[in-house]
Amino acid sequence: MKSHEDYDTMIQLFIDEELPEGNREEFLTHFKDCGDCQKTLVEAEAFSETVQRARPQVQAPAALRARVLNQMDRAHNKAGLTALAQIQAAVSLYWRPLSMAAMLCIVAGGGLSISHFRRESLANDFIRSAVANHRKFGIDTSLDISSSSPQEVSSWFAQRVSFPFRMPNAGIASDDHAKYKLMGGRLVDFGGQRAALVVFQMPNNRISLLVSSDKLAKAMGGKITQSSGLRFHARDMNELHIATWDNKGLTYALVSSVAMGSSGSCSTCHRSSATGVAKNKKPQDVVEHVLQASEKNPLQEMIPNSVGVSAGR
Amino acid sequence: MMFQKVGLSSKTEAFGLEYIDALYGYALMLTRNRSDAEDLVQETYVRALDAKDRLREDSNVKGWFFTILRNLWLNQLRKRKSEPHLVEIDGQEGGADYLSGNTPSSDEILVAKEDVEQVRFAIRQLSPEFQEVIHLREFEELSYQQIAIVLSCPTGTVMSRLGRARAKLRALLTPTWSQTASSGKDSRS
Numbered sequence: 001m002k003s004h005e006d007y008d009t010m011i012q013l014f015i016d017e018e019l020p021e022g023n024r025e026e027f028l029t030h031f032k033d034c035g036d037c038q039k040t041l042v043e044a045e046a047f048s049e050t051v052q053r054a055r056p057q058v059q060a061p062a063a064l065r066a067r068v069l070n071q072m073d074r075a076h077n078k079a080g081l082t083a084l085a086q087i088q089a090a091v092s093l094y095w096r097p098l099s100m101a102a103m104l105c106i107v108a109g110g111g112l113s114i115s116h117f118r119r120e121s122l123a124n125d126f127i128r129s130a131v132a133n134h135r136k137f138g139i140d141t142s143l144d145i146s147s148s149s150p151q152e153v154s155s156w157f158a159q160r161v162s163f164p165f166r167m168p169n170a171g172i173a174s175d176d177h178a179k180y181k182l183m184g185g186r187l188v189d190f191g192g193q194r195a196a197l198v199v200f201q202m203p204n205n206r207i208s209l210l211v212s213s214d215k216l217a218k219a220m221g222g223k224i225t226q227s228s229g230l231r232f233h234a235r236d237m238n239e240l241h242i243a244t245w246d247n248k249g250l251t252y253a254l255v256s257s258v259a260m261g262s263s264g265s266c267s268t269c270h271r272s273s274a275t276g277v278a279k280n281k282k283p284q285d286v287v288e289h290v291l292q293a294s295e296k297n298p299l300q301e302m303i304p305n306s307v308g309v310s311a312g313r
Numbered sequence: 314m315m316f317q318k319v320g321l322s323s324k325t326e327a328f329g330l331e332y333i334d335a336l337y338g339y340a341l342m343l344t345r346n347r348s349d350a351e352d353l354v355q356e357t358y359v360r361a362l363d364a365k366d367r368l369r370e371d372s373n374v375k376g377w378f379f380t381i382l383r384n385l386w387l388n389q390l391r392k393r394k395s396e397p398h399l400v401e402i403d404g405q406e407g408g409a410d411y412l413s414g415n416t417p418s419s420d421e422i423l424v425a426k427e428d429v430e431q432v433r434f435a436i437r438q439l440s441p442e443f444q445e446v447i448h449l450r451e452f453e454e455l456s457y458q459q460i461a462i463v464l465s466c467p468t469g470t471v472m473s474r475l476g477r478a479r480a481k482l483r484a485l486l487t488p489t490w491s492q493t494a495s496s497g498k499d500s501r502s
Contacts, residue, residue, distance in 0.1 A: 012476070018456065018472075047483060048451065050486075051436075051447065051451045053428070055452040056338060056433065058334060060336075060354065061347075064337065065333060068330065068358045069327060071359060071362070072327045072328065072330075072358070117328050117365065121331070121374045124373070221371075
């Protein structure tokens with residue numbers, strides 16, 4: 001049995017999103033019935049916000065930025081030229097065309113490498129944002145739109161975000177076999193632009209889905225699974241499970257504490273997956289779904305026939 | 314004009330450039346001197362470019378840049394064989410980022426600005442190590458683990474240091490803080 005002081009310590013960890021998932025559930029159970037903790041949380045949150053508002057709006061001087069960029073260009077060129085010099089020394093005149101091609105490959109490789117880091121950094125930012133918003137919803141459960149109608153939620157977001165918002169599946173949450181229920185959504189910020197956070201409720205779990213334009217971030221890294229032409233990237237972060245994927249100009253990040261691939265069944269999210277699939281999909285998709293189930297697709301428990309596999313269709 | 318636009322667009326893709334403002338802010342906090350801060354940030358990028366091939370795939374790039382910057386700063390301090398000399402720097406504000414449709418009144422801006430200045434003043438009263446941990450957590454939103462890597466200390470130390478720093482800051486801000494908290498509650502009700 002934890003003392004009240006223990007919970008007091010947990011409050012700041014909770015605000016900082018550093019409370020382990022196991023303790024989090026325990027804390028939330030206590031929190032619901034504890035007026036003192038509720039008051040402390042509100043005050044601690046307000047204090048953090050006050051401090052955060054004092055963040056100096058510092059901008060690096062333009063001259064410094066220019067120097068750094070020049071440095072990058074020089075480093076880039078130097079890498080290419082050094083490699084070129086080595087290649088030229090090593091090959092004869094007859095091989096000069098080949099050396100030129102090699103040089104171009106090296107220069108292009110350097111450029112791709114920088115671009116890769118940039119994309120990877122954005123992909124990680126997107127995941128962090130999805131996790132942060134998922135956790136934030138544990139504290140502030142208010143929604144900008146509350147509806148269990150996918151059409152209503154889609155239409156609401158479509159008018160408020162700068163990208164063509166689509167739910168992962170037009171039939172999402174309306175499937176009788178889904179154990180989750182669409183609750184609604186709210187607007188959040190990602191990369192300085194509006195993104196959509198869609199929230200689903202399961203009996204003992206909550207699922208959130210962050211949706212943004214793939215111009216801001218693309219799905220990368222993690223354990224990759226291919227299904228119905230989509231590539232799913234799955235990873236675990238502090239007992240949360242995240243699946244990201246791109247589809248038709250949008251990037252999705254699904255966050256949940258539902259285990260992925262532990263039992264090899266779709267029953268976590270669906271009462272009867274086979275029937276559910278058969279009802280909503282083409283025969284070839286049903287075969288593919290069953291095959292994936294037999295291969296213990298790591299994502300199937302979270303995104304069987306509704307959230308992920310048919311994304312954007 | 315067209316060429317300039319193309320050049321700028323390709324350059325902003327450069328590795329880690331999105332962190333330059335945050336790094337400069339951190340460098341200013343450490344050095345308390347614009348010229349030193351600029352040199353430190355520039356050197357950070359030199360080291361980062363040299364070492365980027367060794368960056369692991371699962372690394373936090375922002376935290377990695379901060380770690381390089383801090384290590385460089387500690388090396389400089391060792392060379393100088395002197396303690397950090399804290400001097401005041403004037404604020405450099407780039408304008409408030411107010412959300413459209415949520416623009417506060419002039420009075421609200423004035424009150425908010427006073428609060429912000431008081432919080433900044435209070436932070437400057439903290440010890441350098443408390444200032445640093447507050448900066449990394451509250452301003453840069455690094456996780457405890459990332460801060461631990463930047464500061465080269467265990468995560469438990471980060472937690473306790475952050476707890477003490479917040480308590481001290483709260484004590485320094487107590488009169489302001491009670492007013493802010495109560496006015497916040499009033500405005501919410």
